[in-house]
Amino acid sequence: MNDYHERLTKLLLEKNDFLSTAQARVWVELLWEDFEASNAKAGAYYGSEMTQRIVKKWIEQYGEKLHEFTRANVKYQQYFSQEKYVLH
Numbered sequence: 001m002n003d004y005h006e007r008l009t010k011l012l013l014e015k016n017d018f019l020s021t022a023q024a025r026v027w028v029e030l031l032w033e034d035f036e037a038s039n040a041k042a043g044a045y046y047g048s049e050m051t052q053r054i055v056k057k058w059i060e061q062y063g064e065k066l067h068e069f070t071r072a073n074v075k076y077q078q079y080f081s082q083e084k085y086v087l088h
Contacts, residue, residue, distance in 0.1 A: 004052045005029065008059060015063030026079050027066055031055045 005028050012024040019027065035054050039045060070076045 004048060005032070008032075008052065008055055011056065012059050012063050012066070015059060016066055018067040023067075023080055028055065028059075030076075030079065031058055 005025065008028040009021065009025045012027060013019065013021065016024070032051055032055050035051050036045075070080050
């Protein structure tokens with residue numbers, strides 16, 4: 001799974017110049033966990049390949065604007081207040 005996260009982090013950094021590597025990694029992990037948690041609540045698990053495809057699609061669609069999301073959503077600011085904070 002680390003390989004998936006590294007590739008997705010690299011992709012996000014290509015899409016968004018406003019994020020540091022640590023911030024991009026946190027975004028990848030948040031998106032990954034959100035997709036898996038949503039499916040778990042629905043009683044489904046699609047595996048790492050599917051999760052990677054969905055997160056990649058989200059990054060391609062919304063990656064360049066993700067840094068703007070934290071400004072408007074206080075709930076997520078905690079994840080980006082410390083530069084070295086990584087979920088995993």
